[in-house]
Amino acid sequence: MVFGSKNKNMNNKSSARQKIKFRIRKKVNGVAAKPRLSVYRSNAEIYAQLINDENGFTLASVSSRDKDILAQKVNKTEKSKLVGSAIARKASELGVTTVVFDRSGYIYHGRVKAVAEGAREGGLQF
Secondary structure, three states: OOOOOOOOOOHHHHHHHHHHHHHHHHOOOOOOOOOOOEEOOOOEEEEEEEOOOOOEEEEEEEEOOOOOOOOOOOOOHHHHHHHHHHHHHHHHOOOOOOOOOOOOOOOOOOOHHHHHHHHHHOOOOO
């Protein structure tokens, strides 16, 4: 990936987010006892994963496309809060109480913040 591209067609917003994401990932690392809670936000949906970076696999994942969350007719921010509480529920089933939050270069605001608040209300600590 080239950061200082001379191509005028390159999306500066997405390349700036990639820089932020890589800077965060240098510091944030998930282990088996304290996995990484990674958030991906698209325009319509939001996804959350618990990732063990030592072994390189996903412990649990939840998205706003899951049937129980999709069935509820609420706005995107409230769906994000439901995703946070659902990932906290799955984490407690796995015996995980503490995680490291990875916002993936997104600003800690709106839907990303709602996932974090939902996870905290569900019992996760970070």
